[in-house]
Amino acid sequence: MQSARPILPLAAATCLAIVALGIVMPVLPFYVVDLGGGMDLAPLIFSTFSAAALVSAPFWGRISDRIGRRPVLLLAIAATALAYLWLALAQEIWELFASRAFAGFTAGWMAASQAYVSDVTDEENRARGMGLLGAAFGVGFTVGPGVGGLAVGDGSGAADYVLPSLLAAGFAFAALLVTLFFVKEPERRSRGQLPEVRFEALRNPAIARLLLLYFLVALVFTALEGVFAVWAADQFGLGAQDVAWYLVFAGLVTVVVQGGLVGGLARRVGEARLTTAAVLILFASAMALIVVTTPWQIYLPMGLLALGMGLNNPACQSLLSRTAPDHLKGAVLGAAQSAQSLARIAGPAWAGAAFGAFGPQSPFVIAGVLLVAALVVSLGVVRRFPHPTPAAAE
Secondary structure: OOOOOOHHHHHHHHHHHHHHHHHHOOOHHHHHHHOOOOOOOOOHHHHHHHHHHHHHHHHHHHHHHHHOHHHHHHHHHHHHHHHHHHHHHOOOHHHHHHHHHHHHHOOOHHHHHHHHHHHHOOHHHHHHHHHHHHHHHHHHHHHHHHHHHHHHOOOOOOOOOHHHHHHHHHHHHHHHHHHHHHOOOOOOOOOOOOOOOOOHHHHOHHHHHHHHHHHHHHHHHHHHHHHHHHHHHHHHOOOHHHHHHHHHHHHHHHHHHHHHHHHHHHHHHOHHHHHHHHHHHHHHHHHHHHHOOOHHHHHHHHHHHHHHHHHHHHHHHHHHHHHOOHHHHHHHHHHHHHHHHHHHHHHHHHHHHHHHHHOOOHHHHHHHHHHHHHHHHHHHHHHHOOOOOHHHHO
16 A cells, blocks of 8 residues: 555544534534524534535535645634634524534535545555545544533533533644644646536546435435434433433444455455445444334444444545546545535434424434435446456455
């Protein structure tokens, strides 16, 4: 494999940014309820962030193709830190939602970081590079919820929603410093042009199929993620700190999968087959959530959920970067981020609506149906990419 040295500073900065995001994730649904929102409204706090990210992700991707990855990383992370400060100062529910919308609009560092990995890795090692970046996400989503859970309190007194927000701002600022001093601009073979939106990549059937798969998997994951806190509160009376520990566990699984397993598995069986395995694992997770009867049993489906996403994301990202033309890699990865953001809008929204209309188990049943559709798409991806890359298979 190529040296991982160019990716390590980026992975460190990404990890710090994800710690910041992870800190507020278990807190946000309860923050909404605390400011007067209902249980059906709480999952929409995640949709708000993602709606703004959907609008901005292609813009950030194309900008990074033209002016470079590092300037986009610096600008986006700095603005994200400001968004967390706004969250800490929120006094009304509209301010809470507005601060998350601003954070979503400034989340361009996600697409830029993926494009950065694509720039500094060759084709056969790209899944491992994406896996290393994914491991940084996993570490962030392990540490962040734990910090947020401790900061918000154990439920014995009034919950503290300001401290988690301030801590998130501090971690985002640390990510900015790491990027400023240690992340270098990568060399790229060509630079995309900014003047107009480029749709030709979407006319490529392989890219369109991959984006559809990426969307369907994210649609399920974000639905389960968005409704989990209100489901856990309704079924078992759990609070923000309790939810945080499940997220910590899921983050640990993600670290193991993306930090060590996904690269080797991609070389052995290929990224396409990994996507099929991921869909089947996610289906098992959704079905397991239907039958759990105690809080301890929740760890099994949460582990399966993290395992499935830990395999699917780097595999899909690697396949997209292999398929996209050099001058459109940033734009295509930005489109993937947009697809995921669209799923993050729709997922919590439909899961919350189903929760209120049909009962607490209904989101998991609907997720199973969507995953059957994702399985059909993933089998088409396997037909397009039946084997690992030649160099990876050696």
